Amino acid sequence: MEEITTLTGKQKRYLRSLGSTMDPVVQIGKTGMSASLLDSTKDALIARELIKVRVLQNCSEAPKEIIAQLAEAAGAELVQIIGRNGLLYKRNRNPEKNHKIELPS
Template sequence: MLANETTLTGKQKRFLRALGSTLEPVVQIGKGGVVDSVIESAVQVLTVREIIKVRVLQNSPEEPKTAIAALARATGAELVQVIGRNGLLYKKNEDKSKIELP
């Protein structure tokens, strides 16, 4: 963990899970696993949206939890939750924050 990284409280995670429940997965981890192109697209979308849903496809060589956690580390995002093959990542945009955490 980085020094300036904060861990989310239970209340904040619940809030983010509620926001994420209606989202469609915008980043998919496929047979290449967590490769540079996946990391780059996740970083771009996180910068704009702050919260994204990630799907691990059936052909991914990694377990969904492992792959999503690796993507969270690579992007510097918080892993909010993993359900099945879907995960929710959050990263605050320091310049233009859209989501106000409780």
């Protein structure tokens, strides 16, 4: 399992402000949690560090539950859930790439 860092309240507020203008890049539909969904989530987190996830109406699972499961499976920090949208953050550990988001200390 990959290491999950714990964010401070100040860092979460900062990430929520960044996420408020974002469009969802991962959508969870009727198939729910699948290997391809997890792979696309991990790829998006590597590329962006902060992503918005949307649970579509045809998903049979509760949005809070499936977004939390996805965050855990992807090794990401769950920043917030509002309605059917969730915000996930994972710092890029690749030393060749600069961090896209500089968190406040």
